[in-house]
Amino acid sequence: MDLSAINPILFVAGFLVAATPLIFAALGELVVEKSGTLNLGVEGMMITGAICGFATAVETGSPLLGFAAAAVGGALLSLLFAFLTQIALANQVASGLALTLFGLGLSALLGQSYVGIKPPRLPDINFGPLADIPVIGPILFTHDIILYLGVALVAGVWATLKFTRAGLILRAVGESHDAAHALGYKVVRIRTLAIMFGGACAGLGGAYISLIRVPQWTEGMTAGVGWIALALVVFASWKPWRLLLGAYLFGGITQLQLNLQGAGVAIPVEYLAMSPYLITIIVLVILSRDKSAAPACLGRTFHASS
Amino acid sequence: MTDTPLLDLSGLTKAYPGVIANEDVSLRIAPGEVHALLGENGAGKSTLVKMIYGLVKPDAGQMQMFGAPFAPSEPRAARAAGVGMVFQHFSLFEALTVAENIALGMENAPKLSALSQRIRDVSDTYGLPLAPDRTVGDLSAGERQRVEIIRCLLQDPKLLIMDEPTSVLTPQEVEILFKTLRKLSAEGTAILYISHKLEEIRTLCDSATILRLGKVVGHCVPRETSARDMAEMMVGKLLQTPTRAGKTPGDVVLSLQSLSAKSPSAFGMPLRDISVDVRGGEVLGIGGVAGNGQDELLAALSGETLSAPGMISFRGRDIGLLGPTPRRAMGILSAPEERLGHAAAPDMSLTENAMLTAAMREKLDTGGMLNWNKARGFAQKVIDAFDVRTPGPGNAARSLSGGNLQKFVIGREVLQRPDLFVVNQPTWGVDASAAAAIRQALLDLAEGGAAIIVISQDLDELMEISDRFAALNEGRLSDPRPAEGLTVEEIGLMMGGAHGMEVAHV
Numbered sequence: 108m109d110l111s112a113i114n115p116i117l118f119v120a121g122f123l124v125a126a127t128p129l130i131f132a133a134l135g136e137l138v139v140e141k142s143g144t145l146n147l148g149v150e151g152m153m154i155t156g157a158i159c160g161f162a163t164a165v166e167t168g169s170p171l172l173g174f175a176a177a178a179v180g181g182a183l184l185s186l187l188f189a190f191l192t193q194i195a196l197a198n199q200v201a202s203g204l205a206l207t208l209f210g211l212g213l214s215a216l217l218g219q220s221y222v223g224i225k226p227p228r229l230p231d232i233n234f235g236p237l238a239d240i241p242v243i244g245p246i247l248f249t250h251d252i253i254l255y256l257g258v259a260l261v262a263g264v265w266a267t268l269k270f271t272r273a274g275l276i277l278r279a280v281g282e283s284h285d286a287a288h289a290l291g292y293k294v295v296r297i298r299t300l301a302i303m304f305g306g307a308c309a310g311l312g313g314a315y316i317s318l319i320r321v322p323q324w325t326e327g328m329t330a331g332v333g334w335i336a337l338a339l340v341v342f343a344s345w346k347p348w349r350l351l352l353g354a355y356l357f358g359g360i361t362q363l364q365l366n367l368q369g370a371g372v373a374i375p376v377e378y379l380a381m382s383p384y385l386i387t388i389i390v391l392v393i394l395s396r397d398k399s400a401a402p403a404c405l406g407r408t409f410h411a412s413s
Numbered sequence: 414m415t416d417t418p419l420l421d422l423s424g425l426t427k428a429y430p431g432v433i434a435n436e437d438v439s440l441r442i443a444p445g446e447v448h449a450l451l452g453e454n455g456a457g458k459s460t461l462v463k464m465i466y467g468l469v470k471p472d473a474g475q476m477q478m479f480g481a482p483f484a485p486s487e488p489r490a491a492r493a494a495g496v497g498m499v500f501q502h503f504s505l506f507e508a509l510t511v512a513e514n515i516a517l518g519m520e521n522a523p524k525l526s527a528l529s530q531r532i533r534d535v536s537d538t539y540g541l542p543l544a545p546d547r548t549v550g551d552l553s554a555g556e557r558q559r560v561e562i563i564r565c566l567l568q569d570p571k572l573l574i575m576d577e578p579t580s581v582l583t584p585q586e587v588e589i590l591f592k593t594l595r596k597l598s599a600e601g602t603a604i605l606y607i608s609h610k611l612e613e614i615r616t617l618c619d620s621a622t623i624l625r626l627g628k629v630v631g632h633c634v635p636r637e638t639s640a641r642d643m644a645e646m647m648v649g650k651l652l653q654t655p656t657r658a659g660k661t662p663g664d665v666v667l668s669l670q671s672l673s674a675k676s677p678s679a680f681g682m683p684l685r686d687i688s689v690d691v692r693g694g695e696v697l698g699i700g701g702v703a704g705n706g707q708d709e710l711l712a713a714l715s716g717e718t719l720s721a722p723g724m725i726s727f728r729g730r731d732i733g734l735l736g737p738t739p740r741r742a743m744g745i746l747s748a749p750e751e752r753l754g755h756a757a758a759p760d761m762s763l764t765e766n767a768m769l770t771a772a773m774r775e776k777l778d779t780g781g782m783l784n785w786n787k788a789r790g791f792a793q794k795v796i797d798a799f800d801v802r803t804p805g806p807g808n809a810a811r812s813l814s815g816g817n818l819q820k821f822v823i824g825r826e827v828l829q830r831p832d833l834f835v836v837n838q839p840t841w842g843v844d845a846s847a848a849a850a851i852r853q854a855l856l857d858l859a860e861g862g863a864a865i866i867v868i869s870q871d872l873d874e875l876m877e878i879s880d881r882f883a884a885l886n887e888g889r890l891s892d893p894r895p896a897e898g899l900t901v902e903e904i905g906l907m908m909g910g911a912h913g914m915e916v917a918h919v
Contacts, residue, residue: 272522279506279517286504289468290518291488403508 113366119246121365123254124320126358128153128312128329130257132336133343133350134264135308140340141268142301143281143404147203148188149309150333151210156181156310157317158214161226161324164314170229174253174314181310182303184210189302193295196408211327221324229253229319253315258351260308265347277301281402284409294409309333335384342391344400357387417480419444419603420465420572425474427460434460436627438474442572447594447604449614449635452624453647453844455802455814458607461624462574465605466498467491478571493520497565498574499558507550511560514549518564535566539593555586562593573597574605577842579613591617609844611640625649644845662880663693664728666864667714667745667833672724674713682706684713685888691833696855696865698879698896700872701908706888707837707868708750714835714866715747716740727833742773744832748822750841750868752815756822759811763803766810767792767825774829791828799824800850816843820851827854834858837868852878872904884908 132149139146159180164173184206191202232255234248268274277297280287284294316332317324335357343350364379372379418441425438435457442448452458463469465476467485476483478494485491488498505514512529516522523531529545536543541559549557558578565573575594579587594604594617608614614621615635623631623646631646672687684706691697701707712718713725716737725733727743735743749755757766768788772778777788792806799820803813810818823839839855840848856878859865868885869875875882876896883893884907891907 272516275509275513275517279509279513282506282508283504286506287517289488289500289504291467291492292517 113370116242116245118362118366120249122355122358122362123246123250124358125361126354127254127257128315128320128332129336129339129354129357130261130351131312131315132309132333133339133354134257134260134347135305135312136336136340137343137345137347137350138264138277138308139301139305140405141281141345141402142277142298143284143402143407143409144192144298144302145199145203145406146185146188146206146302146305147200147337148185148206148210149305149336150329150331151207151213152181152184152306152309153210153313153316153329153333153336154214154327155184155210155217155313157313157329158218158221158324159310160314161317162217162221164226164318165221165224168227170227170318171252173226173318174229174311177310177314178307179310181306181308181313183306184213185302185306185309186299188306189299192408193299193302196410199406199408207333215326218324218326222326224324226318226322226324228322251319253311253319256311257315261347261351268347278402281404284404284407288409288411294411298409309336312336331384335387338388339391341401342388345402346400353387353391356390357383360386418442418477419446419479420483420605421477421480422461422465423475423477425461425464425471425476427457427464427469427471433627435464435471438624438627438629440622440629442603442605444571444603445598445601446620447598447606447618449618449621450605450607450624451611451614451621451643451647453816453846455626455817456624456647457627458624459576460627462498462576462605462607465491465572466496466574489520492518492568495569495571496574497568497570497572498576499561499565499578500576505549505557505560508548510546510548511543511552512545514560515545515564515567519568531567532563535563539563539566539596540589541593558586558590562590566597570602572603572605574607576607577609578606579608579610587613609842611635611643611845614643615640623647647844648846662695663862665690666693666728667691667866668726670724670726672713672720674709674718674720676706676709677712677718681709682888684709687888687890689883689890689893691864691866693832693862693864694859695880696859696867696878697893698875698882699866699868699885699890700870700875700882700904701885703870705885707885709888710885710890711747711749711835711837711868714745714833715749716745738773741770744774744830745835746770746774746826746829746831746833747835748826748837748839750837752818752822753811757810757818760809762809763796763801763806763813763821764789764792766821767795767806770825771829792825795821795824795828798828799854800847815841816847819843820847823851823854827858830861831858831863833864833866835866835868838871839867839869840871840874848874882907 132153136146136149156177160173160177163176164170188202188206191197192199229251231249231251238244238248268278276292280292280294280297288294313329316329321328339350339353343353360383364382368376368379420442422438422440425435427435438461450458450461460469464471467488467490483494485494512525512532515532516525516528522528532543532545541563543556543559543563549560578590598604606614606618618635621633621635622629625647630649633643635643668690669687672684674684676683682705713720716735720733722731722733727745732740753759758769764785768777768783771791775791777784777791789806795801796803796806801821801824802817813821823836826834839851843851852874855865855867867875867878879896881893882896882899884891886908
């Protein structure tokens with residue numbers, strides 16, 4: 108075993124990258140759940156975003172266009188969920204699970220001709236002298252723009268929910284759709300927009316895996332990150348900053364176990380591979396002892412009766 | 414013309430599939446007028462105010478405000494035109510703060526800090542104390558209503574609609590509310606006031622419009638009309654005052670000996686040392702301010718909470734350790750206050766709800782297999798006997814209006830021929846004619862020899878049907894006294910806790 112093979116600076120920079128798909132997916136789902144809808148289709152929307160982004164980036168040669176396509180793809184798929192649950196009033200749990208299965212199949216179909224191709228690389232942002240600061244520079248200032256977008260989005264969602272009227276209305280719809288309806292707010296429209304935002308975020312998260320983190324296309328490559336995102340939202344008590352923390356914890360342990368594997372630690376690989384999931388859940392369970400934070404109407408179907 | 418009405422409705426009609434909610438309804442309200450809208454459950458009051466508030470579009474008819482056409486397409490438009498509404502079931506968000514709730518109901522909400530200041534100002538002006546930063550989930554019913562009222566007041570309404578505002582308030586809170594409403598009316602705000610409580614309407618309102626089956630059947634000046642006359646206009650027939658023949662108390666059916674029990678809920682009131690005998694054929698009325706042990710007493714009698722041996726005996730047999738099912742088998746039936754969720758399962762059909770409590774006594778099951786035909790027949794019997802307005806026993810309990818469900822819940826127990834029937838708030842939220850029918854059913858049951866315990870916060874009701882009256886206060890029961898001839902002062906003392914020496918160590 109050779110722990111000195113782990114470079115702490117590369118390690119930290121690596122876990123920021125590992126956490127980013129999770130941040131996007133979980134943040135989108137947080138907004139969806141705040142509006143009172145439970146979309147279990149995150150995994151399906153991520154993998155669809157992953158292939159939409161990958162294919163578009165390969166065909167156009169522009170990774171940024173790829174990310175845009177991923178967001179659009181995720182949002183389009185989420186529209187299916189919005190139609191089922193908001194218009195057809197179908198059960199949200201069943202619809203979400205169906206969305207995941209559908210997304211996995213659809214992405215496999217779309218991705219058939221993209222296996223084994225290398226996508227164009229998204230260059231890191233050039234921060235100039237900032238990147239030369241010892242330790243901090245390589246950790247914080249050597250990433251691509253999407254990673255910073257993820258962190259900015261956390262701040263944006265937090266501020267929107269806390270300080271703006273739009274955020275207040277979103278929370279209100281999630282707390283009591285009947286009361287919101289009685290005040291004249293368009294519950295279905297607001298929820299549909301939230302679901303589309305969630306889909307776009309999940310798509311971005313998926314594309315981050317296929318274009319930056321891995322970067323290649325394989326079937327089912329999101330490997331359960333969508334499910335972790337769902338759990339993360341609950342355990343983060345629907346709080347954006349706590350969600351960021353949880354994502355970094357998960358990313359950190361993922362990166363650590365990869366490094367430990369590389370360093371040849373005498374623990375079976377299977378245990379190392381399961382450790383990020385286990386530790387993230389344990390820590391978040393301890394953090395989330397106040398159960399009151401769940402939106403009161405979460406998962407309940409809204410039907411406007413006069 | 415100088416006295417243009419503030420709101421002028423003419424010929425409003427709204428039909429839903431299978432039912433005409435409003436037919437050709439016309440109504441005028443002058444500025445500063447307190448106008449009552451009266452009617453039985455299902456008379457179309459709610460639909461009418463929803464049209465004024467823009468939640469429902471009329472099929473035909475015009476609305477005018479200050480002489481100008483007024484057709485709000487959504488609540489936002491109605492609010493902008495100066496209509497405010499306080500809902501019967503509060504339209505509040507429990508997890509949000511008072512200020513956030515109020516901001517949600519406003520068109521151009523200022524910043525929260527500025528809004529908080531305005532909330533404080535308005536609550537001071539109208540004597541409605543309210544802290545803007547408290548979470549609504551922690552507020553009492555009266556305080557929640559204040560949130561709604563202040564939300565309306567901040568928009569400077571010309572017309573304030575109040576849907577059954579006092580059904581959740583204590584008498585003191587009603588007093589405060591009425592003061593606020595009078596002040597508003599003096600300032601020129603018109604108030605459209607919907608209520609069942611005729612005496613309240615007589616004290617508060619300047620004029621009244623009475624609806625029956627969606628049509629206007631009359632107008633009156635409440636101060637000059639007796640409550641009885643108004644009730645008869647609402648129902649369209651002469652009201653039967655509950656009557657009973659001679660009183661022949663039988664043997665002691667239920668005997669409580671120093672019943673004490675902890676409350677099952679964290680915020681409940683424990684029962685303390687309750688002793689009373691109830692005889693067959695007797696109605697014992699139990700009054701008291703809500704939250705003084707009413708729910709706990711019903712639970713102790715129904716068997717939902719068990720009590721120590723020797724505290725409760727039924728026909729001489731100790732039943733303190735028996736659960737609800739064996740007690741039902743013996744003939745102890747009960748109807749709790751909370752209709753949806755306690756007395757009835759909201760999303761189950763009436764047939765299923767009938768099965769839930771009547772399976773044993775009506776033999777609706779054999780060897781664990783349910784006989785749905787028989788259950789449906791029993792549910793239909795309840796519906797027929799108690800005039801429950803519903804398309805049929807297959808409808809979900811939730812789909813019934815409060816009064817109709819109450820009739821079903823009471824009827825379901827009454828038709829199982831109880832020997833002891835315990836009921837909490839039998840006519841809460843029920844209109845006058847249905848309430849009279851329920852009271853008559855209780856008296857008939859007593860006539861047949863059953864012992865009845867009626868727990869209620871409606872003192873008039875208790876005086877009307879009780880043989881003896883006792884009051885719950887802090888979980889203690891006063892000594893029962895014959896109801897006949899009790900004065901209001903005496904009742905007040907019983908409710909206020911003047912239990913002889915016991916007061917000293919409360």
